[in-house]
Amino acid sequence: MDGVRYNEALARLYQRAEDIQIEPLYAGTPWQEVADLGPILLGLNQNSLLWHEVDNEPEWHTAAAVLTSHAPMTQIADHLRQFNQVTDTQGNAYLLRYADPLVAWFWLKSFGSANAIQILGPISQWHIVQPQPAWQTADAGWHVFNGPDPGASESPCNPFGEAQQQALDQAYRWQLKSRLYACLQANNPVALQRLTPNALDSWLDNRLLTAEAWGLASERSQIIWCALSLTHGDDFATAIDGRYLHWLSHHQTAVFTPDQRLQQYYQTTLEPEGLPT
Structure with missing residues (x-):
C-alpha cells in the first residue's frame, strides 16, 4: 500500500477490527518519521474482510x-526496503514510490513484462490494476508481473537503470495529463466534450509536445496552453489574425520568457473567461 495514495493509512488500518500484520517499510530507515506516507506491507489471512475491499473498491486499486x-x-x-532509495546511472539518489500502483506499473513494465522480473526476488507475483486515464471509464482489470521461479539462481539486475528512468518519466507524464484533464474538465467541460475519449490522449500528448517546443516550462503555462488550444484552436499562438499575435504586436515582451509572455497574455485578456487560475 502507498501511504500517500491511501489517506491516513496507518490510522485507518490500526482501527480495523481484524488481525492484520502491518509493516511500514520506512520503519527503521532514515525516513521513519514519514512512515505513514511511505510503502506499507500488509499481511492478511485468507478470510480477511479486506480482500473484498481490495477487489472491489477503486481507492484500493x-x-x-x-x-x-x-x-x-x-x-x-x-x-522491498532495498528499493526505498535507488541510484540512477548518474549517481543521483531517488526515493522510489514502488508502492504506488501507477509508478510500479511503469517501473515493472520497463523490465519486460513478458519475462520473469529478477528484481522481484522472493515475490512470485505482483498484481496491479492496470492504470486507466480518467477519461476512460472501463476498468482494465488486474495485471500480473511474474517474479523468478523458486530456487532460480539470482542474476544481478539494476533496479534503476536508464530504462527505469524513462519509465518514471512516462509515469510523470501520465500524472501530468491527468491533472491537465481535471483542470480542463473543471473549467472548460463543454469544449472538452468535442474530443472523444480515444482522441483525447493523443491530443494531450500533442499539446504538451508543442508547449515544450514553444519553450513553456511551468505546469501552469502548460495548463493555459492546453486550455487556449481547446477554446481558441490548436493554432491560437500562430494564427496571423489570432488574438495572441495581435496582443504580442502591442506589447513589449522581448525580455519575457515564453512562460511569462503566455501568462501575461492570459492574465490581461482572458482571465475573466474562466481559464485556470
Missing part, C-alpha cells in the same frame, strides 16, 4: 497492489 509469495513476510519486507 489506485493505492495498493497484491503480492504473492511463499517467503516469510519479514523476508519480503527486507527485500
